[in-house]
Amino acid sequence: MTASPINTAQVRKSGRFLFQASVVLLCAWVLVPIYFLLINTLSSPETVASFPKPFWPEFDLGSLSFFANFAGMLKALKNSIIVASLTMVMAIAFGAPAGYALSRFDFRGKETFRVLILLTRAFPLPLLALPLAVLFIRTGLDDTLFGLALVHTTLAIPFAVLITFSLFSGIPIELEEAAWTLGCTRFTAFTKVVLPLIAPGIAASAIFAFVISWNEVFAAAVLTIENRTLTAFLLQSLGTSPLHLKFAGGFILVVPALVFIFAVRKYLFAMWGIANR
Amino acid sequence: MAQIQIKNVAKTFGAYQALHSIDLTIADQEFMVLLGASGCGKTTLLRIIAGLESATTGEVWIGERRVDHLPPRDRGIAMVFQNYAVFPHLTVFENIGFGLRMQKMPEAEVKRRVERTATLMHIEQLLKRYSGELSGGQRQRVAVARALAMEPDVILMDEPLSNLDALLRLEMRAELKGVLAESKTTAIYVTHDQVEAMSLADRISVMHQGHIVQSASPIEVYRNPAARFVASFIGNPPMNFLPATPAGGGTWTVAGEHFQGPKTDAAGLDFAIRPEDVTPSETGLPATVRLVEPLGAHLLVTFAVDGHPFRAVLDSERVIQPGERMRLAPQKGRIRWFHPETTQAVS
Numbered sequence: 001m002t003a004s005p006i007n008t009a010q011v012r013k014s015g016r017f018l019f020q021a022s023v024v025l026l027c028a029w030v031l032v033p034i035y036f037l038l039i040n041t042l043s044s045p046e047t048v049a050s051f052p053k054p055f056w057p058e059f060d061l062g063s064l065s066f067f068a069n070f071a072g073m074l075k076a077l078k079n080s081i082i083v084a085s086l087t088m089v090m091a092i093a094f095g096a097p098a099g100y101a102l103s104r105f106d107f108r109g110k111e112t113f114r115v116l117i118l119l120t121r122a123f124p125l126p127l128l129a130l131p132l133a134v135l136f137i138r139t140g141l142d143d144t145l146f147g148l149a150l151v152h153t154t155l156a157i158p159f160a161v162l163i164t165f166s167l168f169s170g171i172p173i174e175l176e177e178a179a180w181t182l183g184c185t186r187f188t189a190f191t192k193v194v195l196p197l198i199a200p201g202i203a204a205s206a207i208f209a210f211v212i213s214w215n216e217v218f219a220a221a222v223l224t225i226e227n228r229t230l231t232a233f234l235l236q237s238l239g240t241s242p243l244h245l246k247f248a249g250g251f252i253l254v255v256p257a258l259v260f261i262f263a264v265r266k267y268l269f270a271m272w273g274i275a276n277r
Numbered sequence: 278m279a280q281i282q283i284k285n286v287a288k289t290f291g292a293y294q295a296l297h298s299i300d301l302t303i304a305d306q307e308f309m310v311l312l313g314a315s316g317c318g319k320t321t322l323l324r325i326i327a328g329l330e331s332a333t334t335g336e337v338w339i340g341e342r343r344v345d346h347l348p349p350r351d352r353g354i355a356m357v358f359q360n361y362a363v364f365p366h367l368t369v370f371e372n373i374g375f376g377l378r379m380q381k382m383p384e385a386e387v388k389r390r391v392e393r394t395a396t397l398m399h400i401e402q403l404l405k406r407y408s409g410e411l412s413g414g415q416r417q418r419v420a421v422a423r424a425l426a427m428e429p430d431v432i433l434m435d436e437p438l439s440n441l442d443a444l445l446r447l448e449m450r451a452e453l454k455g456v457l458a459e460s461k462t463t464a465i466y467v468t469h470d471q472v473e474a475m476s477l478a479d480r481i482s483v484m485h486q487g488h489i490v491q492s493a494s495p496i497e498v499y500r501n502p503a504a505r506f507v508a509s510f511i512g513n514p515p516m517n518f519l520p521a522t523p524a525g526g527g528t529w530t531v532a533g534e535h536f537q538g539p540k541t542d543a544a545g546l547d548f549a550i551r552p553e554d555v556t557p558s559e560t561g562l563p564a565t566v567r568l569v570e571p572l573g574a575h576l577l578v579t580f581a582v583d584g585h586p587f588r589a590v591l592d593s594e595r596v597i598q599p600g601e602r603m604r605l606a607p608q609k610g611r612i613r614w615f616h617p618e619t620t621q622a623v624s
Contacts, residue, residue, distance in 0.1 A: 180348065181356045182355070
């Protein structure tokens with residue numbers, strides 16, 4: 001047991017090397033595909049099919065502009081934005097009060113409720129798809145943007161609840177109590193004290209709900225025919241498209257989601273912290 | 278006029294009884310301190326008065342109104358919290374003016390009151406700052422100013438100084454006392470710090486396990502504890518206790534010495550004396566020195582008297598060595614007696 005200083009230094013050094021190597025590997029795992037997506041999107045069709053790839057993109061906007069003019073493409077984009085916005089509003093409208101209740105009130109079955117919220121995410125959507133489609137056709141919700149937004153809201157609500165729960169839990173109850181003693185009702189204390197403090201977090205979880213809807217393809221493909229969202233539209237039309245168009249489609253899908261997630265990453269970490277407990 | 282009456286208030290949390298039918302009347306403009314160890318129910322009682330907690334049974338009256346069914350905002354109270362609860366998204370000015378604006382007070386009046394209370398608390402130069410830019414002491418000043426600006430009938434304080442460092446606490450304590458005396462509000466102040474309680478209170482209510490054990494002036498609580506718990510909780514070091522056996526006719530034997538005591542037919546009593554109320558002498562309790570702790574002005578000496586630990590505060594001029602034997606004479610009129618079973622004072 002005589003670890004000489006040199007040995008400890010060596011161990012530390014190789015440990016650091018291992019750490020750095022893992023970081024590089026993980027980054028490459030995520031970034032290289034995105035990088036190729038970018039290169040191929042901004043390349044002419046010939047370059048896309050060739051190998052090796054150029055390191056710098058050619059900034060050939062041919063694929064993208066072709067894509068923008070593709071029939072139905074803009075409508076699908078509009079549909080996606082509408083559905084995602086509806087999802088965002090509904091997820092927060094239902095999720096935030098649930099998050100508040102979880103953080104502020106003690107009620108029977110609270111822990112079970114929290115676990116159940118998470119479990120809804122474990123339920124596979126394909127299993128739900130058929131009964132849901134039948135139900136939607138019966139109620140006339142099929143092929144409507146609102147109907148799809150409802151399904152997306154169910155997907156987004158668990159995250160909205162958990163994120164807002166952690167946000168509310170971060171606000172000391174004394175701040176609300178102080179507001180109550182200073183003339184506030186529970187509601188005005190919420191709007192005047194709690195809401196301003198968690199507004200950025202609410203915005204983040206709203207954006208996250210938006211991204212969930214934006215990325216969702218299965219329900220969108222099953223439940224819509226005429227009013228396809230971007231994902232469903234691309235899934236349908238890209239199968240038969242040439243390679244460079246596939247890359248362009250992928251690019252258009254991935255980039256907004258990436259940008260949004262990057263913007264709200266801080267709050268997602270907070271949520272995982274809570275969900276993992 | 279805001280006299281506070283607490284009538285038969287009890288509180289249970291599930292199976293746990295936090296408060297056992299509390300009766301307490303606090304006079305208008307009185308400074309009442311609820312003193313007790315943590316978990317004794319003092320904060321629960323304060324929160325019931327504030328309306329942040331509801332009593333299981335009982336009534337709370339502020340002035341001429343019964344308030345226990347009213348929300349906090351309708352009770353005419355203001356509260357200062359232990360962790361200050363200064364709103365972080367508002368400036369100091371907006372914090373102090375928060376309650377006034379909730380009352381839809383004209384802006385000119387808000388400004389006048391905020392500036393007056395800020396000056397009173399010496400924070401008039403901080404009005405544009407946010408709480409993140411303030412020190413703990415400054416935040417506490419904001420919290421007190423915010424409560425005072427409401428000009429409430431009653432101001433409730435829940436360990437407001439316990440998060441400050443020692444020196445600041447001394448300073449704030451003196452300042453609070455002055456400011457509250459000036460404001461002529463009734464104050465209820467919760468603390469576990471007996472020195473704080475002593476220095477601030479008009480009257481101290483010592484709480485223990487959900488009961489109020491004694492409600493009296495600081496000196497009375499110190500000199501004539503109503504129960505053994507009060508005697509051992511108040512004073513640092515606390516009172517000394519020695520078992521006493523009856524020797525007939527109101528005379529009691531303590532460590533072989535005879536003392537005049539109460540004329541009861543109890544089989545035994547506890548003899549009690551404060552550490553500063555004994556002096557080394559020719560006669561008195563036989564004691565052996567165990568430990569000597571110099572405190573500067575005094576020596577804190579731990580003795581063994583008849584096998585029981587016994588502490589005395591003695592003049593630091595004396596040279597005392599461990600193992601030394603001496604006699605300690607209790608000062609006249611300072612001996613107290615407690616019943617060993619009921620733990621109540623006997624006289």
